[in-house]
Amino acid sequence: MAIDNTATKVITGKVRLSYTHIFEPQSIDGGEEKYSTAILIPKTDKETLRKIKAAVDAAVELGKSKWGGKVPPNLKKPLRDGDEERPDDEAYAGHFFLNATSKNKPGIAKPVGKGNDGKTKFQEITDTTEVYSGCYAKVSLNFYPFDARGNRGVAAGLNNVVKIQDGDFLGGRANVN
Template sequence: MANDNQSTKVITGKVRLSYTNIFEPQSINGSEEKYSTAILIPKSDKETLRKIKAAIDAAAEQGKAQWGGKIPANLKKPLRDGDEERPDDEAYAGHYFLNASSKNKPGIAKPIGRGADGKTKFEEITDSTEVYSGCYAKVSINFYPFNTNGNRGIAAGLNNVVKVQDGEALAGRASVQSDFADEDFDDDIGGDDEDYLN
């Protein structure tokens, strides 16, 4: 039998990250600074969605103690439908999504093969350009109840992020490569080195 903590924790399948601020904490609308990312889960990933729903239910059971012994009818839940809530955003089509955050910096890594014991080995990622809105990852999250200013619900805590694949960058910012791929720089960088060293 899993303990309470285990039942509210989920390791996702391959998901896509959006609105990703996991290297530096950010304040949203004047709130406390946190590390955060939106997690886009394909609707086809039934196993991850099953685990998330079970963890949300487990967190709701834990929340009864602070909600007067019962689960509120208007309980706010973190898992939302991208097709319904973000109909104009292509990245959210065919996905559920949730926002996960933490006051503590999450572990950020990539798999680098298997060790002699057969277990996956990881390398920490310190380059903030390597994990970005649009890349793919597996994420460790935990769900917990809250009761703040009359708002009762379940929130998603961000534990660790393992990048598994690059993807097209989201959030509207183009890469240097895509902006300048068709530009001709031969004339600009030929000739005197001092032109671009000063």
Template sequence: MAIDNQTTKVVTGKVRLSYCNIFVPQANDQGVDKYGTAILIPKSDKDTLRKIKAAVDAAVELGKSKWGGKIPANLKKPLRDGDEERPDDEAYAGHYFLNASSNNKPGIAKPTGKDANGKTKFAEITDSTEVYSGCFAKVSLNFYPYDAKGNRGVAAGLNNIVKVQDGDFLGGRSSVNDDFAGEDFDDIVDISDDDDFLS
């Protein structure tokens, strides 16, 4: 089988986003600005895990030419076990996870219904508060081999994200609604048109 971008590409099932920096890039360990997110995959989602394993295997085959024709003994692979590596983080319990990044801003959207032909329609999400660490999405990934300063392995490139469901914020952040649910705002004055408010 010929290996191309389609054999190393995966569209996940419903996954959860963590450490989500997809609207504004952040510097990685090498000081390079990248967009990225961790992706938590339920261990019960055998179909997504099978697709990722196949795509990683295809990327390994592609990498042999970078790695002197053979697979390195210490090859790093992107998929990790949340129960083993993050035992104190309940969000990672029962999940595998991987980190996906990109030099370019990923496409970020939500489904809005079906068109006349029954195909899903999407609307771009531009509000950075709408997609966050803790929400659920389907994610398009591309796996590729790398060889950087003696580190050899397969990494996950981040293509596109479609938000499918809200979830509890990860990282301790709460929503405005949660923080102020018990507060009384009956005597609040509308300040939106008050030119003197900040002067």
């Protein structure tokens, strides 16, 4: 079976954003500036988790050509268990998480009702305070293989963010209301 890039794309269900830098790119540890967010996926969202695992598997298959025709023994995968890796962080409890990045600014929008055709209409969000660490969104991602400086694995690319609900701020900031 041939794998193509459409098999590596996912639109999540309702997820929570954390460490959100989607309006301005940030440099991590002096590296290249990128737009990024951590995505917290409830462990109960079996459909989103199934889609992500299938997309990661497809990216692994695509990556074999970069990795000498086989899967490396210590392959890095993007989906991680919040209960295991962030046991002291209440926001990550009961969630899997991944970090998604992009060199290009993601599309950022919110639903504003339905059009005459019955499809959801969206409005671009330009207010940088409207999407923040702690709000809820649906996110479109693409998973891709990488081989950089001896590190091999699958990473998550950030495409679009659609805010669907406010939430408590993560990181100690309080809502004005």
